[in-house]
Amino acid sequence: MLRIGVIGGHLCDDDIAAVARRVGELVAWEGAALVCGGLGGVMEAAAVGARDAGGVVVGILPGDDIRTANPGVTIPITTGLGEARNVLVVKASDAVIAIAGGWGTMSEAALCFKLGVPLIRLKSDLQNLPSPIAETPEEAVEWAMERARERWE
DSSP: OOEEEEEEOSSOOHHHHHHHHHHHHHHHHTTOEEEEOSSSTHHHHHHHHHHHTTOOEEEEESSSOGGGSOTTOSEEEEOSOGGGHHHHHHHTOSEEEEESOOHHHHHHHHHHHHHTOOEEEESOOOOSOSSOEESSHHHHHHHHHHHHHHHTO
């Protein structure tokens, strides 16, 4: 099973949440697992979208309490690592989709480049990154799936 990471802000508006939910839904329909940081905002919206579409959602949590996982997470993994868990989110993914976000998302994007994990941006203000910018959730998931498959060929 391929694993598509979704990264983004821990807070988001309704428009970004709708985009993230659609990404989660599409990832599930592709038969891939969705990997995220397991908390709120973009992570929660994508997780709920994937869960509602029958998908598997791995939430890699910063703390030690599985009860902090958002309701879309089907497999919570506690780490006790705080923001250092971002490394695990990226490392556990075959490709990553960045949706909006700020400094935390930027740190995960940088880890994608450092660790060689393909990154696709969607509705993302992350500037000057050498990664493609998708126009729609469908395009983002299609590109992420292609790049994830290429990693295993």
